[in-house]
Amino acid sequence: MTYCLSLLCREGIVFLSDTRTSAGAENLKVHSKMRIYDRPGDRLLCLLSAGNLSVTQTVCSFVEEDLAAGEGDAGQENLLNQQSLFTSARYVGNVIRRVAALDRTALLADGIGFDCNMILGGQIAGKRPQIFHIYPQGNSIHASPSAPFLQIGETKYGKPILDRGFTYETGLAEGVKYGLISMDATLKSNVSVGTPVEVLCYRTDTLTAGKHVWIEDRDPYLSDLRDRWHKGVISLVQEIPVPRWAGQ
């Protein structure tokens, strides 16, 4: 299972992903689900992926082959020569359709879903930062100030804290904390989502990758955040009065 998350705020975008790709008892593998593409000063794009590893890797292989082909041929459409983030998301959707045309029938024939959800976000010079969720069918939706985050994979355990406190006006560094708490809730309730956690913290108008970190399970900051959150939540419950009708 996978959990990837992108938080859009006025100050920028936070991208987070777990790294567990197979949670069979003897098959725990660590794979990055975050790919960063930038042309500093012109654009920064980050692509998060959830689903069947073969499908998502095939999509990314095509994206990267198109980029390589684009170096020799300016006419070759690729992820980094689109006019807007909207057309970049449509481009990724078209690559997903290319993979569907190749593999979907064979997968479905064996009862394997064509499972591929992606988040693409970032900024292109002169435009505002945006994030998109691209579906297995190739279509997409984007976030907005009133619906400022997108999730793929195991999304539910980590949603309550975001619904509770994260808004478009939340600061970028505060957004990192919300993202890590959302990730931690998911790690705790679903053992098939696992550390390390990868985080990209993009600040609006910097047009370059910014802070990209890989946080191990025993990372002192992550441990401290988890510990404060765990103890804090339990104290909060204790401080709430007992309902009269449930008293001794």
Add this chain to the structure above:
Amino acid sequence: MTYCLSLLCREGIVFLSDTRTSAGAENLKVHSKMRIYDRPGDRLLCLLSAGNLSVTQTVCSFVEEDLAAGEGDAGQENLLNQQSLFTSARYVGNVIRRVAALDRTALLADGIGFDCNMILGGQIAGKRPQIFHIYPQGNSIHASPSAPFLQIGETKYGKPILDRGFTYETGLAEGVKYGLISMDATLKSNVSVGTPVEVLCYRTDTLTAGKHVWIEDRDPYLSDLRDRWHKGVISLVQEIPVPRWAGQ
């Protein structure tokens, strides 16, 4: 959608359910999903239901017809004349199978799943309190001190807080708070789960229904709990230091 929850602790059992049965835009109905059956001094049983309303109502109608038949005929097997909670749960599973034999084929033919999950819990004199999750296939599992809660319906949003703080050693009144916070997380993240919330608070060895309350959306206690939780969680995030790498 539905969310029902049962929390087993040394001091007793908390049962909670929402009451929304249809969340189509013009079709919000309130139906109880909690049924309480007791013979004070001998046994207390509580049955929570999630799934297709026709299926769950048909199951409960058969349960109640068997009870009525049992009044005239002591040999008639019913929910209140079982030897143990285990056989009570098997009995409910058999009633689900009776309904499946009647309706499952017709439902599946129109693409409607035979959706029926139930929680049965309580206590029989001389035995310990127990809770069971009964599946649409009629089989069941029970909770235990190391896995002390069961959920049916929209279960994920409300799971993190339980994983975080509720244990078999949590007090009964504290359990009510955990249950209401879990319910509130679900109400907030899924609009198709709705108030009023029904709660039954059963204390071990009382062998009678105990505190059974129906909590409206504007109930002062629920409003206060929600407000304290909401503000408390946001303050907790604010108090966590920002990671060095995400600073200004």
